[in-house]
Structure formats: structure tokens, C-alpha cells
Amino acid sequence: MTLPPEYCDMSGQNSPLRSILFAVSEALPLIKTGGLADVAGSLPIALADRGLDVRLVLPAYPQVVERSIPLEPVSSLRLAGWSEPVRLLRSRLAGRIPLYLIDAPGLFDRAGNPYTNASGNAWADNALRFGLFNRAVVAMALDQTGLGWLPDLVHCNDWQTGLIPALLSEEGSRPATIFTVHNLSYQGIFDRTSFDQLRLPGEFWSPDGLEFHGAFSFIKGGLAFADWITTVSPAYAREICTPELGCGLEGLLQHRSDRLQGVLNGIDYKSWDPATDHTITPFDAGNFHRKRLNKRQLQQELGLQKDESALLFGHIGRLVRQKGVDLILEILPDLISHENTQVVFLGAGDPGLERTLRRVADQYPNRVAAFLGYDEALSHRVEAACDCFLMPSRFEPCGLNQIYSLRYGTVPIVHRTGGLSDTVIDATPRNLLNGAATGFVFDQPTAGSLWQAVERAIAFRQRPEIWWQKLATTGMEQDFSWDVSASRYQEIYQKAIEHPAPNPITE
Numbered sequence: 001m002t003l004p005p006e007y008c009d010m011s012g013q014n015s016p017l018r019s020i021l022f023a024v025s026e027a028l029p030l031i032k033t034g035g036l037a038d039v040a041g042s043l044p045i046a047l048a049d050r051g052l053d054v055r056l057v058l059p060a061y062p063q064v065v066e067r068s069i070p071l072e073p074v075s076s077l078r079l080a081g082w083s084e085p086v087r088l089l090r091s092r093l094a095g096r097i098p099l100y101l102i103d104a105p106g107l108f109d110r111a112g113n114p115y116t117n118a119s120g121n122a123w124a125d126n127a128l129r130f131g132l133f134n135r136a137v138v139a140m141a142l143d144q145t146g147l148g149w150l151p152d153l154v155h156c157n158d159w160q161t162g163l164i165p166a167l168l169s170e171e172g173s174r175p176a177t178i179f180t181v182h183n184l185s186y187q188g189i190f191d192r193t194s195f196d197q198l199r200l201p202g203e204f205w206s207p208d209g210l211e212f213h214g215a216f217s218f219i220k221g222g223l224a225f226a227d228w229i230t231t232v233s234p235a236y237a238r239e240i241c242t243p244e245l246g247c248g249l250e251g252l253l254q255h256r257s258d259r260l261q262g263v264l265n266g267i268d269y270k271s272w273d274p275a276t277d278h279t280i281t282p283f284d285a286g287n288f289h290r291k292r293l294n295k296r297q298l299q300q301e302l303g304l305q306k307d308e309s310a311l312l313f314g315h316i317g318r319l320v321r322q323k324g325v326d327l328i329l330e331i332l333p334d335l336i337s338h339e340n341t342q343v344v345f346l347g348a349g350d351p352g353l354e355r356t357l358r359r360v361a362d363q364y365p366n367r368v369a370a371f372l373g374y375d376e377a378l379s380h381r382v383e384a385a386c387d388c389f390l391m392p393s394r395f396e397p398c399g400l401n402q403i404y405s406l407r408y409g410t411v412p413i414v415h416r417t418g419g420l421s422d423t424v425i426d427a428t429p430r431n432l433l434n435g436a437a438t439g440f441v442f443d444q445p446t447a448g449s450l451w452q453a454v455e456r457a458i459a460f461r462q463r464p465e466i467w468w469q470k471l472a473t474t475g476m477e478q479d480f481s482w483d484v485s486a487s488r489y490q491e492i493y494q495k496a497i498e499h500p501a502p503n504p505i506t507e
């Protein structure tokens with residue numbers, strides 16, 4: 001195969017960025033388990049708006065196949081480590097972004113979650129599933145799938161795409177690679193047998209490569225081999241270089257810190273706009289009083305006491321320890337001992353936390369409501385209805401719900417960590433005075449520290465109404481659209497193309 005001249009020039013000098021292959025394991029509106037899907041459903045569109053040829057590739061899960069219409073076969077691939085042919089399918093995301101699906105029926109055609117079975121346990125063959133997905137993406141990146149298209153850069157996301165930069169590093173001519181860490185605590189750790197099953201190059205089994213304390217790490221493929229590493233907020237980029245939040249990878253991340261950058265996630269301003277959101281009673285900063293109608297409706301819907309003057313707190317999120325919902329549960333008795341406070345939870349996950357939430361909601365039916373499950377439309381109604389949003393995450397790479405809250409005039413109460421500290425400005429006297437305050441920020445991931453922030457919010461709410469409105473509408477006026485972040489990514493893509501990273505094994 002003859003490659004175009006600019007493609008072969010790995011010095012990359014002056015080669016302009018045109019085309020990007022965005023590899024990801026979930027994307028809205030096709031499939032979502034967390035914030036990764038929000039990003040993958042929005043960032044490629046923002047990049048395409050900047051004139052780039054962006055194409056998305058995902059595994060062909062049944063939900064994705066169902067929602068990708070029309071869908072046509074492109075080619076059939078043979079991949080190392082799997083005896084069956086794998087099909088490459090083509091569709092479009094949002095009617096415009098070319099979307100490719102890797103169809104390996106034995107691996108992806110299963111009911112349920114992309115990563116776990118119905119009982120919430122990781123699929124036993126996840127290494128094989130995502131290993132083959134990665135091999136298929138590499139074949140696409142090298143134009144070995146009959147598409148006649150060579151990307152300038154492959155943008156990989158989280159451990160499910162970690163082997164792509166490693167495999168591409170073996171190629172003499174290759175596109176540049178970016179690896180984005182959306183959450184370092186999920187690493188894709190498997191055993192040596194899985195490594196062998198994927199028939200990976202033997203030299204990858206090294207502490208400089210994919211080996212991690214005697215195990216096989218997908219995420220190291222991204223962190224050690226990618227030309228550039230990004231994560232989803234500047235604060236988290238610093239935090240993952242420390243032993244506290246580095247998850248054992250802080251040494252590698254420090255070593256690569258000259259190629260590590262934090263870019264704050266944007267949000268999809270079309271889906272999350274209180275002025276046009278068809279799932280709520282619309283409002284904006286100019287007619288903020290209409291937000292109250294949403295409170296009344298949600299109180300009615302969830303069986304809470306109907307009272308517009310109640311101070312309604314909300315929490316939405318995966319029920320995992322990271323999100324600190326246990327801290328909210330700890331302060332709940334104190335919180336509802338305050339006259340006229342109510343709390344609503346929307347979440348799914350840990351069965352123990354689900355049971356506890358159900359129990360407290362039964363115990364205080366007029367004051368606490370818990371919807372246990374995943375419901376996108378309800379998440380919009382909760383954001384629109386609440387006065388305050390509780391987000392006491394122990395760590396938070398970026399966090400989207402506090403940004404949705406800001407946009408919906410729902411004052412966030414957040415732990416000072418990661419993206420939460422980059423997006424919420426504490427209501428200190430000085431910040432209130434200069435009009436910068438947007439929420440309440442507390443310093444320790446403890447019930448005591450959270451409670452102090454909640455008490456500050458309750459006290460502030462008792463001040464003249466106009467003060468609260470100013471705090472909430474300042475949040476509504478912040479710009480968290482994708483434009484700024486997409487331009488940052490474009491700059492990083494260009495740097496990655498111009499300065500390929502040395503191979504960590506042979507350097």
C-alpha cells in the first residue's frame with residue numbers, strides 16, 4: 001500500500017490536522033452508562049463544527065445497532081486472537097458524523113450493560129471483547145478495512161481503548177494518538193492469560209509497557225504509549241500525578257507530565273437548555289420565578305409535600321463510593337430536621353446503597369424521594385426542580401451534574417476536588433460581593449464538612465430572595481459550551497501530530 005507523503009512523515013512538521021478517528025466504548029444517544037457517553041456524543045460534533053473530518057467508532061452493542069439507522073456493512077476483518085470474522089458497519093451519529101461499528105456477534109451482541117452482566121459483575125471476557133475492539137480500530141487507523149480513509153489522529157478514551165496507542169506504536173507509519181482519562185480508577189486490569197490470548201507483542205509485557213504489578217493493564221497502553229494524554233479537568237490532571245489520586249500510576253503520569261493536559265468537559269447546550277428543554281417547564285435567568293413550577297411538578301410526581309417554599313436538594317449519580325452518597329445519607333437526619341427541607345435522589349448502582357435509599361424514602365415519605373434506576377428525562381426534571389444540588393464526590397475527574405445544575409439555576413454544593421473545584425465558585429463574602437459566586441464548596445470529603453456547606457446554603461436561603469436568585473443566575477450565565485474545549489483539543493491534536501512520543505519500550 002502506498003501512503004500519501006504527509007502521512008509517512010512522522011516528524012509531522014507542518015502537517016495540518018484534518019481527520020480524527022474517535023474511539024470510545026459508549027456515546028449518546030446510542031448507549032450511556034456515565035459521563036463518557038455525554039462527551040463522546042458532543043465533542044465529535046463540536047470538532048466537526050470546526051471543520052474537522054471526525055469519525056466515531058464503537059462496539060456494535062444491540063442497543064447501538066437498533067438506534068443506528070440506516071446501517072450498512074463495509075467489510076469483514078480477520079483479527080489476531082479471534083477465529084470468527086468481524087464486520088465493520090457504517091452509519092451516522094446525529095445524521096452527520098460518520099459512525100462505524102465493530103460487529104463481533106459473540107462478543108458484543110448481549111443484553112445489558114457494555115461492561116457488566118445483569119448482576120452488575122464485569123463480563124468475564126472483557127479483555128477479549130475490548131482487545132478485539134482495539135485491534136479493529138487499529139486496522140481502521142491504518143486503512144486496512146477497505147474504507148480508503150486514513151485518520152491523522154486517533155483519539156482514544158479510557159481503558160477500553162488503551163491498547164490502541166500501544167499497538168499503533170509498533171507501526172513505522174501511523175496516525176498520532178491521544179488518550180483521554182475520564183476516570184483513572186477504572187483501569188482494565190486482567191491476568192497474563194488474557195494478555196496471551198490477545199496475542200500481543202511479547203515486549204509489551206514489561207513495566208515500561210502493559211505490565212502492572214504482575215497483571216495486564218489496558219490503561220497503561222494509553223498512558224505509556226499515547227503521543228499526548230489528556231484528562232477532563234485541569235485540577236484532575238494535577239491530582240492524578242499524586243499518590244492520593246494516582247491509583248498507583250502517579251509515577252508514570254509524573255514521567256509523562258510534559259504531555260499531560262486537563263481540558264474541562266463542555267456540556268451539550270442543545271439538550272441541556274432550561275429555556276428550550278421540552279421535558280420541563282422552560283425558564284431562564286430572565287424569568288427565574290418559573291423554575292418554581294418545576295419544583296411543584298416534581299413534588300407532585302414523587303409524592304413529596306407540595307410546597308413551593310421548601311428548600312429542595314437533589315442528587316443524581318451512579319451509586320458508587322466515589323460519588324459520596326453515603327455522606328449525604330449521614331447528614332440526612334440533620335438535613336430534614338430543618339423545617340421545610342426536602343431531598344430527592346436519582347441513582348442506580350450499589351445494591352446496599354439502593355436498599356438504604358429505599359428505606360429512608362419510605363421512612364420520610366413527604367420529605368425524601370428516591371428513584372432507583374436510570375432515567376434521562378427525570379434527570380432533567382430533577383435539575384430543573386431543585387434549589388440545590390448535592391455533589392460530595394470523594395474525587396471527580398470532571399463531573400457533569402454540577403455543570404447541568406449551574407445551567408439550570410440549581411445551586412451546587414460540592415467537594416473541592418477535580419472538575420468540581422474547576423467549575424463551582426464558592427459563595428465566600430468576597431465572591432458574593434464581586435458577583436463571581438456560583439455555589440458552595442467544602443474542603444474535606446466528610447459528612448461534617450458537607451454539613452457545614454449545607455448549613456451555609458440553608459442560611460443563605462434565608463437572606464433576601466434576590467440574593468439567592470443572583471447566586472443561581474450567575475451560575476446560569478457561565479459558559480460551559482463545547483466551543484472552548486473543542487478548540488483546546490484541536491491545539492493538543494496539532495501538538496501530538498507535530499511531536500510524536502518516543503516508544504517507551506525501545507526509547
Ligand code: ADP
Pocket residue numbers: 033034035036038183316317318346347348373374375376379398399400401402
Ligand atoms: P460519571 O461519568 O462518573 O458517572 P458524570 O457526572 O461525569 O459522572 O456523568 C454522569 C452522567 O450520567 C450525567 O449525565 C448524569 O446526569 C447521568 N446519570 C447518572 N446517573 C443517572 C440516573 N440514575 N439517571 C439519569 N441520569 C443519570
